[in-house]
Amino acid sequence: MPVVSVDSLTKTFRVPVRESGLAASVRSLFNREFRHVEAVKAIDFTIEPGEIVGFLGPNGAGKTTTLKMLTGLLYPTSGSASVLDHDPSLRERELLKRLALIMGNRNNLNWDLPALDSYELQRAIYEIPKDQYASRVESFVELLDLGALIDKPVRNLSLGERMKVEIGGALLHHPEVLFLDEPTLGLDVTMQQRIRTFIKEHSRKTGATVMLTSHYMADIVALCERVIVIHHGRIIYDGALSNLADQFAGYKTITVTAEQLTPSMESYGSVMSVAAQVATVRVARAEVSAVARRMLQDMSVLDISIAEPPIEDVIADVFDSSEPET
Amino acid sequence: MRLANAYWVQARLGLQAQMQYRVASLFSILGFIIEPVVYLVVWRTIATAQGGAIAGYTADEFVAYYIAWTLVRVTNIGLTPYVWDGRIQQGRINDHLTTPLHLFHRDLASFAGWKPVWIAWWIPLASLLVLVFQPQIRPSLWQILAFFGAVITGFVLRFIVLWVLGLTAFWTTRASALFEIVTTAELLLSGRLVPLELMPPWVQTLANWLPFKWTFQGPIEVVIGKTDAAGTAAMFGYQFLWIAALGVLTAVVWKRAIRRYSAVGS
Amino acid sequence: MRAMRLLGTHWRIAAMNELQYRANFFVQLLHSGLSLVTGLIAIWLVFQYTPSLGGWSQPELLIVMGIHIIVGAVLRSFIEPNMRRLMDDVELGTFDYVMTKPVDPQILASIRELRVWHLVDFVLGGLVLGYGMIQLSTTTSALDVVAFGATLLAGVLMVYCVWIMITSTAFRVVRSQEVLNLFEGFYQTGRWPVTIYPVWLRGTLTFVIPLAFAITVPAEALSDRLSAATVVLAMSFAVVIVVVSRAVWRMNLKHYSGASA
Numbered sequence: 001m002p003v004v005s006v007d008s009l010t011k012t013f014r015v016p017v018r019e020s021g022l023a024a025s026v027r028s029l030f031n032r033e034f035r036h037v038e039a040v041k042a043i044d045f046t047i048e049p050g051e052i053v054g055f056l057g058p059n060g061a062g063k064t065t066t067l068k069m070l071t072g073l074l075y076p077t078s079g080s081a082s083v084l085d086h087d088p089s090l091r092e093r094e095l096l097k098r099l100a101l102i103m104g105n106r107n108n109l110n111w112d113l114p115a116l117d118s119y120e121l122q123r124a125i126y127e128i129p130k131d132q133y134a135s136r137v138e139s140f141v142e143l144l145d146l147g148a149l150i151d152k153p154v155r156n157l158s159l160g161e162r163m164k165v166e167i168g169g170a171l172l173h174h175p176e177v178l179f180l181d182e183p184t185l186g187l188d189v190t191m192q193q194r195i196r197t198f199i200k201e202h203s204r205k206t207g208a209t210v211m212l213t214s215h216y217m218a219d220i221v222a223l224c225e226r227v228i229v230i231h232h233g234r235i236i237y238d239g240a241l242s243n244l245a246d247q248f249a250g251y252k253t254i255t256v257t258a259e260q261l262t263p264s265m266e267s268y269g270s271v272m273s274v275a276a277q278v279a280t281v282r283v284a285r286a287e288v289s290a291v292a293r294r295m296l297q298d299m300s301v302l303d304i305s306i307a308e309p310p311i312e313d314v315i316a317d318v319f320d321s322s323e324p325e326t
Numbered sequence: 327m328r329l330a331n332a333y334w335v336q337a338r339l340g341l342q343a344q345m346q347y348r349v350a351s352l353f354s355i356l357g358f359i360i361e362p363v364v365y366l367v368v369w370r371t372i373a374t375a376q377g378g379a380i381a382g383y384t385a386d387e388f389v390a391y392y393i394a395w396t397l398v399r400v401t402n403i404g405l406t407p408y409v410w411d412g413r414i415q416q417g418r419i420n421d422h423l424t425t426p427l428h429l430f431h432r433d434l435a436s437f438a439g440w441k442p443v444w445i446a447w448w449i450p451l452a453s454l455l456v457l458v459f460q461p462q463i464r465p466s467l468w469q470i471l472a473f474f475g476a477v478i479t480g481f482v483l484r485f486i487v488l489w490v491l492g493l494t495a496f497w498t499t500r501a502s503a504l505f506e507i508v509t510t511a512e513l514l515l516s517g518r519l520v521p522l523e524l525m526p527p528w529v530q531t532l533a534n535w536l537p538f539k540w541t542f543q544g545p546i547e548v549v550i551g552k553t554d555a556a557g558t559a560a561m562f563g564y565q566f567l568w569i570a571a572l573g574v575l576t577a578v579v580w581k582r583a584i585r586r587y588s589a590v591g592s
Numbered sequence: 593m594r595a596m597r598l599l600g601t602h603w604r605i606a607a608m609n610e611l612q613y614r615a616n617f618f619v620q621l622l623h624s625g626l627s628l629v630t631g632l633i634a635i636w637l638v639f640q641y642t643p644s645l646g647g648w649s650q651p652e653l654l655i656v657m658g659i660h661i662i663v664g665a666v667l668r669s670f671i672e673p674n675m676r677r678l679m680d681d682v683e684l685g686t687f688d689y690v691m692t693k694p695v696d697p698q699i700l701a702s703i704r705e706l707r708v709w710h711l712v713d714f715v716l717g718g719l720v721l722g723y724g725m726i727q728l729s730t731t732t733s734a735l736d737v738v739a740f741g742a743t744l745l746a747g748v749l750m751v752y753c754v755w756i757m758i759t760s761t762a763f764r765v766v767r768s769q770e771v772l773n774l775f776e777g778f779y780q781t782g783r784w785p786v787t788i789y790p791v792w793l794r795g796t797l798t799f800v801i802p803l804a805f806a807i808t809v810p811a812e813a814l815s816d817r818l819s820a821a822t823v824v825l826a827m828s829f830a831v832v833i834v835v836v837s838r839a840v841w842r843m844n845l846k847h848y849s850g851a852s853a
Contacts, residue, residue: 013590071424075588089588096426108421112343124335125427127328153346353770357777364781367789372642380641458790500615503622510626514633524637 001085002046003177003209004070009079011040011065039065041233042079049176052203052210054224054241058319062233063213067179070211071101083177097126100175102167104185109154115165116150119172126173133172140168143198160191167195171202178203180212184219196222217311231319245308248318252288253307255280258299268295277302282309332427333435340439348443355447359396359455365520366392366459381523390461390550391521393452394473398545399518400448401441401477404485405433407505410495414587423584430576434485441481465549472558476545479565484541486569490576496583511536517543537568598695599703606706620709628716631657631783646788648815651727653784656811658721660782663748663806665713667779671752672772673705675759679771682848691848698841702756730816739823740813746830747806753837754801760844775801782807805829 017033040062047053057063068074069081072088072095081088086095109118116137123133141147144164149157157165167183180199184192200223203210214220220227220241227244229237237244254268257278265271268291269283283291288306295301308314344351366389373385383391413419422429465473491508494501513519515529516538522530533539544561547553553561610616635657639650648656678701681687690697725732758771778801781789786797786804798804805826812818 068420073420073423073588075585091423091584093426096424099424101420101424103417103420108425110339110343112346113339117339117342121332121335121339124328124332125425127331347770350770353774357770357773357775360777361780363793364784367793368638368645368784371646371788372638375642458792500619502619506619506623506626510630513630519630519634520637524641 001049003049003051004045004047004081004083004211006043006045006066006070006081007079008042008044009040009066009069009081010038010042010077011062011069011074012077013037013039038233040069040230043230043233043235045228045235045238047209047211049209050203050207051226052200052212052223054220054227055211055213055230056220056227056315057213057230061230063230064181066230067101067181067211067213071099071179072096073101097173098175099177099179100170100173101179102170102181102183104163104182104187109162109166109169111155112153114151115146115154115169118154119150119169122169122172128173136172136174137168140171143201144168144194160187163187163191163195167198174206174208176208178208178210180210180214182214183212184214184216192216192219193222199223217315221311229315229318236318241311244311244318245314249285249309249314251282251284251309253280253309254283254288254292254295255303255305255307256295256299256301257303258295258301260299262298329427329431333431333438336432336435337439340436341442344440344443348447351443352447355400355444355451358399359451362392362395362399363455365395369520370459381521383521383523386462387550387552388521389459390463391546393455393459393461394546394549395518395542396452396455397445397448398477398480398542400444402481402484402541403444404437404481404488405492407488407492407495408502410492411499411501414495419587428580430489430580433489434482437485438481463550465551469549469551473545473549476548476558476561476565479562479569480541480545483537483565483569483572486572486576487537487541490572490579493576493579493583496586512538515539516541517546537572540565540568594695595699595703598700602703603706606704607708610706610708617709617712620712624712624716628661628720631661634783646785648785648787651724651729652811652815654720654724654727655814656785656807657783658717658719658724659744659807659811661713661717661720663744663751663782663803664779665710665717666748667751668713669707669710670705671702671755672775673707674702675755676772677701677705678759687848697845698756698838702752725814728815732814732816736813736816736818739818740810743805743813743818743823743826744810746826747802747809750802750830750833751806753833757837757840760841778803785811799829802829802833 013036014034015037017035043062043066055063055066065074069076070083070088072091075089084095084098086092088095109115110121119133119137122128123130128136137150141150144167146165146168149161149165150168154162154165163183171178178199183199184195187195196219199210199212202208210223212219212223224241226239227237227241228235229244237247239247251269253272255278259277261274261277261279265274265279265281269281269287272280272282274280281291292304292306295304369380369383369388369392370385373380373383373388378384379387413422419429422432425432487508491505492501494504514525515522515533515536517533522533522539522543525533540561544565548558548561635650635653638645638653643649645653678687681690681701687701690700693700755775758775778797781793781797782803786794786808789797794804809818809822809826812822
């Protein structure tokens, strides 16, 4: 029984066409022109309980629109979504109590008060039993290292500290589904890591299903086995993160160390870096073994390794290559 | 039960947050209290010059009117409609919508929660006004109790009016013009500027058909003895009627606002 | 001279900036229009019941109201926005940018902002003032007009000085919005001549928040009740308050530099 299932989900926005100038704005009061923008085009996917799925795509690809439809913030134009067997667009309390939406750079806690006070409010709203509440707060304090933070007014916390208390508050009710939209945006590397570890650990312990968008590939690599890639409103990949390169990167990289490199390294493929004895070359997937064999023949090779390209590059390639249809 | 608990916690949070700004709230209240002092002085001067009373109000009743006014004003502050623009544009509304508690309840509870701080400041200031202006009116215990009750229901009523007004921000980014007009209408038609008896008869009739009067002059009349038990009961009746009617309206408008928001996004 | 040039530059930038938001003009026009209507209704109501308020006739009260609106325009277009920015800057620590400019920080902090649309009130206030003058039965001499101009300028200067004292002192305890609320409350008293208020309030409005000098005294000049003694008092008090406010500013500046080490 999938936790999230989406069936030809579509969202079209009607955007008023605005011209500049006073005359045009007066005119537009009476006669507005609109243009239709398809943000999400008939996408399908399902997510099983306990999965952590990365949702990738460049800005404007439709990630946030999809997350908003799954949390009841936006109604689909057509198609349907189901989360925990509920239609999110009905915004039923039973569903809202079982999910959480966390957006980076957003604050849902009272600015002037210590986070612990806002946690109390979460307890009341989500009806968390007292003893469970106490043990959850305690465990979050330990896992997220909140000890020194939850007694201070939120406004006195740094951006990263605020995100930590924010995430703690959002997970107090142990949501069964967790939607994270850029949770690590603007945070430093250690803080990102901390939050990643926490999310992973929390999902493992509570069995929560997680759907996550991030611009930081490190987040995705650390958390997600499965990724869904969306581009121009369409899903262009849905599968294991490890297979993404297979499908989209038409090349691998060969790093070779030799006693003396041949002067014409370009003959093997496009040279990515070259130093005294080490060079890295990008080679079309189909030719990898042939090129490697040639290298071994041409030089006295000390070491050779063949690798998948870095995931960032693969993603960048994916988005570059699939042009929008009009 | 769940709602009561959430109200309680939210109100406590509102109180705690407001406690941090004790001094700031004193500043605000001082600013608020100057307004009725101006009216008081003007109308007491006129009433005295005209032989002691105009339009059925004695100089002393004007004094009592505007002192009672201060508690009404301090209590009936609601969520200004202007915050909705920010809530929608900055997407803060999203957090509220994914929370299984109606935003109206959160707002109302939070505002109710910080009233005690303001009322704590109001007591010495009002006592000072009484000392300075020496009103000779002595309300009975039941009048005082009824007044406090009416101030609270008046707050709820005015809170609903402002809240539903704020929802227009879901439809237009130029809602502030509407707020301005309503605020002016309220000033003139609620008894905030002057007791409505001083207004031309048609204005008084108009005021009877609008909710504003029941959030200002209605409660004040109770405590300064301008109305009897039957009048007080009727005043509560009007308050509850308006709360019920506008409550239904708010529920309907909120549903439509969310539907609209969910269709267009922000 | 340098200050005037700076002022010109800042105003030009501020004006260009705001002219982009033309819709705000209509919002402001509506706001000013509504508050004018409210003010006129209040005066009309008063004169339904009395021929004069504390010795002031209806045209004379219109003159007071006109000046009140004009002073309000100076406050809201110029003084308040600058003070608000100053408080925000201090809170956010961006006041350091002001301190590091080769200009007197008080001058720079006082001229950076201009809300052009509030200048609508200059026109409305002028109209009300003019209408009051036409209705007036007494004649106004050139000397009266000079006295009016001089006392108005001195009064506005005093209000500015008080504002800068409050602003530079108060940021340690309160948020800018509350200070504005308080000041706004006091400003509303200026709609009526201060002579109608009880002594304690009149004293406050004269020597603590000198709206009496900014509004009532200039109105007295135009309604033929200004005495030479009042003019002398206004001018000497202006000098005192300028000196005091400068000293307070310097003290607070020192505190600021000490605190943000």
